[in-house]
Amino acid sequence: MTDTIQEIEKEIVDEFSFFPEWMEKYEHLIDLGKNLPIIEEEYKTKDHLIKGCQSQVWLHAELDGDKIKFTADSDAVITKGIIALMIRVLNNQEPKNIVDADLAFINEIGLKEHLSPTRSNGLVSMIKQMKLYAIALQAKLQDT
Amino acid sequence: MESATESKETTVDMDQIRSQFPILKRKILDQDLVYFDNAASSQKPIRVIKSLEKYYTEEHSNVHRGIHTLSQIATAKFEESREILRQFLNAKSTKEIVFTKGTTEGINLVAHGLSVAELGEGDEILISEMEHHSNIVPWQVAAERTGASLVVCKVLEDGSLDLGDFEKKLTEKTKIVSIVHVSNTLGTTNPVKKICQMAREKGALTLIDGAQSSPHLNINVCDIDCDFYVISGHKMYGPTGIGVLYGKSEVLEQLPPYQTGGEMIKDVSFEKTTYNDLPFKFEAGTPNIAGAIGIAEAVRFIESVGYDNIFQIEDHLLRKAQEVLRKIDGIKFYGTAANKASVVSFNIDGVHPTDLGTILDKLGIAVRTGHHCTQPLMDKFGIPGTVRASFAVYNTEEEIYKMDAAVKRAVKMLK
Secondary structure: OOOOHHHHHHHHHHHHHOOOOHHHHHHHHHHHHOOOOEOOHHHOOHHHEOOOOOOOEEEEEEEEOOEEEEEEEEOOHHHHHHHHHHHHHHOOEOHHHHHHOOOOHHHHOOHHHHOOHHHHHHHHHHHHHHHHHHHHHHHHHHHO | OOOOOOOOOOOOOHHHHHOOOHHHHOEEOOEEOEEOEOOOOOOOOHHHHHHHHHHHHHHOOOOOOOOOHHHHHHHHHHHHHHHHHHHHHOOOOHHHEEEEOOHHHHHHHHHHHHHHHOOOOOOEEEEEOOOOHHHOHHHHHHHHHHOOEEEEEOEOOOOOEOHHHHHHHOOOOEEEEEEEOEOOOOOEEOOHHHHHHHHHHOOOEEEEEOOOOOOOOOOOHHHHOOOEEEEEHHHHOOOOOOEEEEEOHHHHHHOOOOOOOOOOEEEEOOOOEEEOOOOHHHOOOOOOHHHHHHHHHHHHHHHHHOHHHHHHHHHHHHHHHHHHHOOOOOEEEEOOOOOEOOEEEEEEOOEOHHHHHHHHHHOOEEOEEEOOOOHHHHHHHOOOOEEEEEOOOOOOHHHHHHHHHHHHHHHHHHO
């Protein structure tokens, strides 16, 4: 049984509370990026690029039963860490829960305030894209 | 400072300069701010800030047609600012000084005017690979509208303009040459006087984008002999939302208005409107009066320091930055032309510029990362962007050392 989105968010907030210094937070983020489920080369195309990031971010989503599996990659390591966090929260969840997720943990771990506006916009685009995938895959589920 | 020059005033009082910029006292995440994003926008000296406050507190009214005292004061200040900008650019007449929102609007104004009055099928617009998007897109649009084509002169590996290619691409078909004076991404200072002379010989008009040159170089539009020269206030210690388009009066006379409305008219009836004289023909609507006063005050600031001193300070910082950063493993500089302004653009092997910029910010150092609105230039170098540190008159050698230490610390984290 997978943890709920809220449970994983809480786990991440607890985890980041161990790092009061921004430098440690970023080091942790960079480490997390190393465990990102990497997107298949065949999906690393223009169609899978997220707009609104200064760095390049590729994101792919597919159904695994009634849950969604995300894979991604980026050419920037901090961005990779942020995607890894997002995927950790939203992976293996049902589309409906992904669409409804409010993702308050981003503010709670101080990510949003610490990231530059351009990056924050990138984060917004990233979340939007993940939710769009969820909406599309939800429709696909209902069709079958 | 070790850089000895023959100038009489070799010692500039840096504390005196820095004390004029209140923002430099603020902290970023409890650290002293190191502001190296001057090519995007420079900080403002207190005299510019106060000039805006004084204008709005004591002198504000609409300009030109008012009969009352305040309107006359505001008009006098506004027109005095125009005269200060005329002297600043060494133009012949205030008729040639059009206040705009900034460089972008200046280029749009000219590109629009030429696409109505001058350009047509078979004509060519010559720009270069190092242009800012604001000196590319208006010409693309003009080309689409008129059937003219956009011709792009190459940039050499060191970031200087390929003058051989320029000569080849400059033909009788070229109607306008629009080239940047100082590149925002590379710092390259282009030989604009020579470029304008070559263009003139082929009968082409010339526009020089001076957004990056005005904070660093003494500009003499008569000596350069360009038809148009555009600058932005906020890059040269002045307010945002104000800039100047210089145009030779005989060329501006031929150009149709850009925007229409109040201020720019002589007589209006429903049958026919006649336009106002220069420069008002190009200043539709209530102008940015405070901005004009602010940019004039910025000119006074620049003159109080003097371009010789500005050059001495900034050139020293540029050399120092290159000298210390060069020692970092895997660093590559973009823009190493001999003649360049105080801009250092670089990447470090295996480190994304955005990651580096993020960590530098956390260490109180403001640099710019990304494509710097020069995507075609980034594509040419095959990179997503660079980290760009750009220096102004208030920056110090100590700040360069701080950046160097911060870059090293960031690289350790990111690699």
